[in-house]
Amino acid sequence: MFDAEDAFEWIVEHLPDAVAATLTTEDVRRILQLQIEFFEHHGVSPNGNGAAPGGPVIVGGGEQIAYIVEEAARTGEPYLPEQIDAVVETQLAYLQEIGAIGPPADED
Template sequence: MLAVFALVALVVVFVMAAVVVGRESSRLSVEAPRPVFDLDEAVPWVSDRVPFEVSAVLSHDDVRRMLRWNLADLQAAAAPATEPTDDEDDDGALPASPLTVMGEQAAVAAVQARADAEGLAYTDDQVRAVLDAHLAYLEVIGAVGPAEGVAAAASGPDGGVGDGVAADEKKPGHPPTGGATMSAPEKGGGPAEQTV
């Protein structure tokens, strides 16, 4: 009798485990995996993809520094400062956009400001090349994709993002009409814009 009870308990536990594992595997097969940013992987990848004249001057430590600074700036730009109140929406202003656009010039300037603060000298072309390769890395790992609700026509004719002009430079005071978003916590956009 004890053996029958043990056998029934074993079968019940096995069935419960099979149901849970099956349910979770079907749920995970539908969801896209979350991209994981690995700085140790990103540094050599980015270093290999910058132009020769840039890679000949910058060390991996320089690239690592720039990537960290850029990620910190993107995270800071994405952090909501305050939640808008209902009264703020009634003044005729555009509603707050879930996207924040950091133009290429602003991103380069932010990295340059940090470099100056630490007594390091990088040219704008060096910083721009690293940030462009950084964006390409984020696209490759799947951390950057089309913004939700944006028509395919907002992308460039070749399927790229935008036309090389930051959305905030095209229409000051208006929310961006194109770009790309990242799903986790750092965010980026096209070469001329980083949409958060």
């Protein structure tokens, strides 16, 4: 079962050292929160309820990274795309670790 706090702690512990040295735990939490906001803006529901998104929403895609960069900068907490990408990739590793997601879907 997915537990947001367990996920957060796992992500913090497993971030690549080069990125972990540049982010606080609150930075990681903020990036993850902005990711949730991105999904909500695109119609993705955290519990599967609600309308379906109007098209595919790619986790870690350029649009998501750009949204987080822009929103973080707008609120005075700028992050580099590389920092955001590392957090998102580590989150994906966690979701694979707990069996919540599998390998990427084929485009066919």
